[in-house]
Amino acid sequence: MTPTTVRLPARDVPVHGEYEVVVIGGGPAGVMAAAAAARAGRSTLLIERYGFLGGAGTMGGLSTFCGLHARMHGEDTRVIRGLADDLLDRMERLDALNPPHLSVDNRILAQAFDISSYKIALDDLMLAAGAELLFHASVQGVVMADESRIDGVVVESKSGAALVRGRVFVDGSGDADVAAWAGAPFERSEHLLYPSLMFRINGVHPEEAGEAWRIVRRLMEEAEAAGTHRFPRKKPIVRPQRNPLEWRANLTQLSNADGSAIDGTDVRQLTRGELQGRRQVQDAFAFIRAVTPGFQDSYIVDIAPQIGIRETRRIIGAYQLTEADVLGCADFDDTIGVNGWPVEAHVQGDVEFRFAPADSRGYNQLPYRMLVPGRVENLLVAGRCASMTQGGQSSGRVTGPCFAMGQAAGTAADLALDAGIAVRAIDTATLQRRLEEDGVFLGGEASRIRPVAEAAPVS
Incomplete structure (x- = not known):
């Protein structure tokens, strides 16, 4: 009988380098963590498995910032500030941003962007901050100094395996990879949120298409009601990009044979999701092109490099953000x-x-405790794998709050190093003062937070 496991030989690997702060994952949380730590003067390495930064916004093809704004007492207001201001300013200079547009039945703002320009702006942000980047490197394990401290992370690349040593680590992997390997408590929902595969359509006639995002949804619902088509999910999103000849499409839903959501930590399920996603893209686009005015000459210009995973592991930290926290502001x-x-x-x-009450301030605060895992003293976890329940994570996983978590994590790493203490022991009042000095909005209705003058009718 063929054995089901084999023992690999032990090996010696070189040390790639030693850093004060090591950030794993170049998504919105990771880039802000690395930028904040580097700007504070810390030697900082950001490890990213692709050859570019941006996470779901680039490799996932998302091309839209969600969560930068809140509807404060009926006024649409940008509430994610600090390093996000620097990034958006860089993107403005690249002419890469659409004006914010009303989304989700006109109840919240989102902002579309050009993916290629986003990659360039993130490169510039990192290099200007003084962070070192390591692309095409995947973190595959940890080496512990003792039961409560990470000594280094093991990276695999075309150059082979290597160890990256650090004093403080920030897990922005999205899947809590480093936290799980280091022994930090985590959980996984019985029923995961479903992933999607994004794609973009070019060759649209914008004058004829008009507000086609309203038409596409209605046409899909009518086709399903008539029994001529069956689509994987309701509430499709099809909207124009920076150039109105190009539209983004978010309307797939990826599942296993038993109907359960694809698990982003299972390579076989990921493979199934990629294949299933491209079939769904092909079918959905054929329908849109056939029935939607202005799309008759269109074509698929890009399918995202990877399916977009919404949820896998979430750490159980010092506090778990809940759905009640979100809806109760x-x-x-x-x-x-x-x-x-x-x-x-x-x-x-x-x-x-599900929204906070219409007459409310429209946002919840994010506690530092949600970044602090159990058991591991020199690790912070930021992004969609931070300490949240599934309901809380269904809100807090989008770009805006991930920017906020990342900047806080990078700043907290600096404070912990300065004091020579565990990350959980830093003085949060000092952290808050530092964040406010750097322009972050912490939740008081401060005078510098102003409503968005006018939402764009199309974007």
């Missing part, structure tokens, strides 16, 4: 930023949105 004494996005639950066949 919760306050926290250790706030490190805010989140104004609604609960966005991708359930089987549909997307369910």
Whole structure:
């Protein structure tokens, strides 16, 4: 009988380098963590498995910033500030941003961007901050100094295996990879949020297409009602990009044979999701091109390099952000930023949105404790794998709050190193003061936070 396991030989690997702060993952949380730590003067390495930064916004083809804004007492207001201002300014100079547009039945703002320009702006942000980048390198394990401290992370690349040593680590992997390998407690939902595969359409006639995002949804619903077509999920998103000849499409939903969501930590399921996603893209585009005015000469210009995973592992930290916190606009004494996005639950066949009350301030604060895992003293976890329940994560996983978590993590790493203490022991009042000095909005209705003058009618 063929054995089901084999023992690989032990090996000696070189040390790639030693850094004060090591950030794993170049998504929105990771880039802000690395930028904040490097700007504070810390030797900082950001490790990214692709050859570019941006996470879901680039490799996932998302091309839209969600969660930068909140509807504060009826006024649409950008509430994600600090390093995000620097990034958006760089993108403005590249002419890479659409004006914010009303999304989700006109109840919240989102902002479309050009993916290629986003990659360039992130490169510039990192290099200007003084962070070192290591592309095409995948973190595959950890080496522990003792039960509560990470000594280094093992990276695999075309150059082979190597160890990256650090004093403080930030897990921005999205899947809590480093936290899990280091022994930090985590959880996984019984029913995961469903992933999607994004694609972009070019060759659209914008004058004829008009507000086609309204038409596409209606046409798809009518076709399903008539029994001529069956689509994987309701509430499709099809909207124009920076150049109105190009539109983005978010309307797939990826599942296993039993109907469960694809698990982004299972390579076989990931493979199934990629194949299934491209079939769904082909079918959905054929329908859109055939029935939507202005799309008759269009074509698929890009399918995202990877399916977009919404949820896998989430750490169980010092506090778990909940759906009740989101909908109740919760306050926290250790706030490190805010989140104004609604609960966005991708359930089987549909997307369910739940909002804070219409007359509320429209955002919850984010506590520092949600970044602090159990057991590991020199690790912070930021992004969609931070300490949240599934309901809280359905809101807090989008770009805006991930920017806020990342900047806080990088700043907290600097404070912990300065004091020579565990990351959980830093003085949060000092962290808050530093963040406010760097322009972050922590949740008071400060005078510098102004409503968006006018949302773009199309974008």
